[in-house]
Amino acid sequence: MKNRLHEITLSLCLWMLIALQACMTPASKESSASTLLPQPMEASYENSWLSLPSDVSIVLAIDASNRAKEIADVLAYELKERLGIKAGVRAGTTQEEGTIVFSHEGANVQANPEGYELTIEKNVTIRAADEQGLLWGAQTLLQSIENKDGALVLRRGAIKDQPARKWRGFFLDPARSFLQLDFIRRTIRVMSAYKLNVLHLHLVDDEGWRFETKAFPKCNAPGEPYYKQDELRELAAYGKRYGVDIVPEVDFPGHSCSTIAAYPQLDCEGKTRPVDKAILCGGKAFTYEFIDKVIGEVASVFPSPYFHIGGDEPFAIKRWAACPHCQKRMKEKKANSLQAFYHTVILEFTDIIQKKYNKKPIVWNDAFDPSVEPLPSKDVVIHLWRGIANAQAFAQAGYSLINSSAGPLYLSGFMLLGGLPLDAVHDWKVNRLGDPNAGDKTVNYAELSSNANFLGGEACVWATEQGLIERRIYPRLLSMAEKVWSDSIQGNLADLEERYKSTHQELLKKMGVWADEAMPKQTLFDGKDIEQWEAPGNQALIVKDNELIADASKNMAKGWLRSKNSYRNFVLNFEYWAPAQIDETGVYISCDSENNALSQGQMISTRPPAPIDEPPGGFDPATRQLYPAQTWNRYELVVRGNIATLTVGERLVWSSAHLNLKLGAIGIAPPAKGVKYRAITIRPLP
Ligand SMILES: [Zn+2]
Incomplete structure (x- = not known):
């Protein structure tokens, strides 16, 4: 009997311990309780949720500082932008359920000035001694709102938080x-x-x-x-x-x-x-x-x-x-x-x-x-x-x-x-x-x-x-x-x-x-045909084995491809293969669409466009080894306003503000026979 009682006591203790842990667990131990990032110092949650009304009020004390008002405005803006919640800011007191209250009352003024407490019960209270704490509490609140079956809800509980480092x-x-x-x-x-x-x-x-x-x-x-x-x-x-x-x-x-x-x-x-x-x-x-x-x-x-x-x-x-x-x-x-x-x-x-x-x-x-x-x-x-x-x-x-x-x-x-x-x-x-x-x-x-x-x-x-x-x-x-x-x-x-x-x-x-990545990508050459291009002069490029190859029999100076469309801001991707070490790719940007001359276009080269744009250490010929011959190297050129940036492989090669960039076509005029291109795409940017 004694043993049995002991067992019951033990299991009761265990049960209580588990129950206690479930409602008072530091966030570090029960990560599934929240997806907050960074994790707060202390968090405890109940198994119930507060529904946010469609029109939320953020309530400040009558004598709230301008900074507290500014933070309330930031919170209202972010609620709308991130969650589609309409929020109004006002001063005074509140009884309505689901109100967000900023408060200095009862805050530990000795504590870290960036610290805050976030309590979610009938209302949501952000309590901080200092305004900066109100802001971080508001950010935690924004991360805490969940979409549960279409309704925006908050899990009831309390968070006590402050930064380790200033x-x-x-x-x-x-x-x-x-x-x-x-x-x-x-x-x-x-x-x-x-x-x-x-x-x-x-x-x-x-x-x-x-x-x-x-x-x-x-x-x-x-x-x-x-x-x-x-x-x-x-x-x-x-x-x-x-x-x-x-x-x-x-x-x-x-x-x-x-x-x-x-x-x-x-x-x-x-x-x-x-x-x-x-x-x-x-x-x-x-x-x-x-x-x-x-x-x-x-x-x-x-x-x-x-x-x-x-x-x-x-x-x-x-x-x-x-x-x-x-x-x-x-x-x-x-x-x-x-x-x-x-x-x-x-x-x-x-x-x-x-x-x-x-x-x-x-x-x-x-x-x-x-x-x-x-x-x-x-x-x-x-x-x-x-x-x-x-x-x-x-x-x-x-x-x-x-x-x-x-x-x-x-x-x-x-x-x-x-x-x-x-x-x-x-x-x-x-x-x-x-x-x-x-x-x-x-x-x-x-x-x-x-x-x-x-x-x-x-x-x-x-x-x-x-x-x-x-x-x-x-x-x-x-x-x-x-x-x-x-x-x-x-x-x-x-x-x-x-x-x-x-x-x-x-x-x-x-x-x-990643707004750029969401912009649709256009294929300029998919290995099959050159329908996205026109060929001023003699065409020096032929399509073979999914590649665009500089044909030895054509006149290089006259033969080039020009994209049918023109571009101003864009991400241009292509793969390039050269029989020997060549800095020039023969791919041009800002080409004149009216005219057959390539001279106004800007050729993409692994050599930086001007001395001042050279990477630290200057342009070392040894860096050419980074773009080896007889290998397919992946090029990415981003043009945004007056800035063009070239990346080869994952390596940032140069960034220049010295090119004469304008709305223009993409051109390809191979710098040598035997160079090859494939997988050419362009993503226009706003
Ligand atoms: Zn000196």
């Missing part, structure tokens, strides 16, 4: 591949939906200036795309609405090819330089005047408390050793090595940022060698990307760190292809830095010292065309977003993939991600 960043590089403002705004909306709160914009690099500078107008080269200051002010305000701070970067004193092309007096010898060979003179007074004015101008446009000055990869620093201006200043600064002198230059830049413009400076970690004095104060934020020994020294010394571990958080770039796979990103944590070699698919991580003040992490995409960005970064960006929001939760990869496939892929689509 810097949850994403990096875009319009300097190398210009990005449309619409794309950036869409990205900001997506970032906010996943509680990412910093957009780092890389506005100046070797390849160009994307910031409109009134102080140094020559930096905005004629014909080059850039953002007007007012456009950037609006973008910053848009980011702020969505809780995303836009942190600008101007990358100096290296990466200054385009700057020196505009103002050669910034070079030690007054000469223009190719990519990677340019560095601002560290000795001339003009360099510091220039930097001061540029920082002032950029800082006045972006309200962010942070300012990124780059400082990475000073490849041409040896020029300073031979420059009388640099040598004079080096002595004045009592710097006994070029590296020490480099530190003094960066410190002058960070002092300007901090003391004159009252912003917190950020530099990439290779701006400083931690074994060489002088080193920055702890007010300078160190942005890690690679170099484990360097990063570890900064971590041990207690610096504030942002982790953009190149392996695996560089999600795309020139030579990186599409970066590392999802599982590598999923293994990353804020205190882990990896140093993979190119081509590695896994990362060996070093754990950094806990002495560091880890602000958070930031995923980066370099030099990538905007459509390709969207094709490449999901769901890896979301995995990273989850790590910086809730890094104490040991989520597993399968669960993340499941949530992504069941819910978030669809949500991203609704938010306009």
